[in-house]
Amino acid sequence: MLRKGHQFKVKSKVIPHKSLEECVLCHRVLEMPKSVDVSERLYYVEGAGQLCRECYMELYGCNVVISE
Numbered sequence: 001m002l003r004k005g006h007q008f009k010v011k012s013k014v015i016p017h018k019s020l021e022e023c024v025l026c027h028r029v030l031e032m033p034k035s036v037d038v039s040e041r042l043y044y045v046e047g048a049g050q051l052c053r054e055c056y057m058e059l060y061g062c063n064v065v066i067s068e
């Protein structure tokens with residue numbers, strides 16, 4: 001039996017760039033709204049900030065397994 005309303009659905013709406021995070025190293029705008037809690041984020045480094053995937057991999061290497 002399927003439980004309706006349990007799954008979180010992401011609304012596909014355009015998010016203004018000013019409300020999106022950017023990478024602290026290369027300043028690329030990321031598809032990560034600033035409203036997302038840091039504990040929910042990928043590639044967020046405490047004390048440093050939000051990184052993009054490329055910068056994160058460069059810093060921490062490819063031995064970090066993150067399921068996408």
Ligand SMILES: [Zn+2]
Nearest residue numbers: 023026052055
């Ligand atoms: Zn970057």
